[in-house]
Amino acid sequence: MNLLSSLFGPPSPSLSVLELSEKLKSNKQTVVIDVRQPEEYREGHIAGSMLIPLGELNKRINELPKDREIFCICASGSRSHSATKYLISSGYNAFDVKGGMYMWQNAKLPIKKGTAA
Numbered sequence: 001m002n003l004l005s006s007l008f009g010p011p012s013p014s015l016s017v018l019e020l021s022e023k024l025k026s027n028k029q030t031v032v033i034d035v036r037q038p039e040e041y042r043e044g045h046i047a048g049s050m051l052i053p054l055g056e057l058n059k060r061i062n063e064l065p066k067d068r069e070i071f072c073i074c075a076s077g078s079r080s081h082s083a084t085k086y087l088i089s090s091g092y093n094a095f096d097v098k099g100g101m102y103m104w105q106n107a108k109l110p111i112k113k114g115t116a117a
Contacts, residue, residue, distance in 0.1 A: 012084040012088065012095075012096045013084070013095045013096070014096040015071070015096075015097060015098065016097075016103070017097060017098070017103045017104045017107050020046075020071055020073075020097050021107075021109050024048070030048075030069070031050070031064065031068050031071065032048065032049040032070075032072075032097075033050045033051075033070060033071070033083070034046070034049045034050065034051050034052070034073055034074070034101075035057065035072055035073070035079045035082075036051075036074050036075055038115075040101075041115070042114055042115055043113065044113050045101070045111060045113075046073065046109075046110075046112070047110065047111075047112040050063075052064075054079045054082060054083055057086060058086070061087075061090060064092060066091060066092060066093075068093070069093050070092055071095050072084045073097040073100050073101060074100045074101070075100050075101050075102060076099065076100045077097070077098055080100060081096050083096075
């Protein structure tokens with residue numbers, strides 16, 4: 001076991017923003033949760049994503065389906081990594097989106113502004 005694994009545990013399953021974009025195109029049932037704060041979400045988010053700030057995840061976990069993959073995203077990847085680890089420990093099939101919304105926007109992928117519909 002290397003030093004990082006011993007300090008932080010094993011890495012969480014993850015995927016790139018381009019891989020998530022392809023999943024969203026091919027599967028309309030894809031679940032994306034945005035774990036940022038509401039003001040960050042309003043500035044730009046992935047259409048169809050569900051806003052569940054990281055601090056609320058433990059209270060709102062029952063809103064998530066256990067029978068589908070869940071993709072966690074935040075601004076840069078730190079909060080989504082924590083969310084992914086929590087969901088996995090709670091029995092969910094979760095993945096961290098590497099680089100978060102920063103990489104999503106850097107890749108010029110579409111964003112939606114405003115609150116959730």
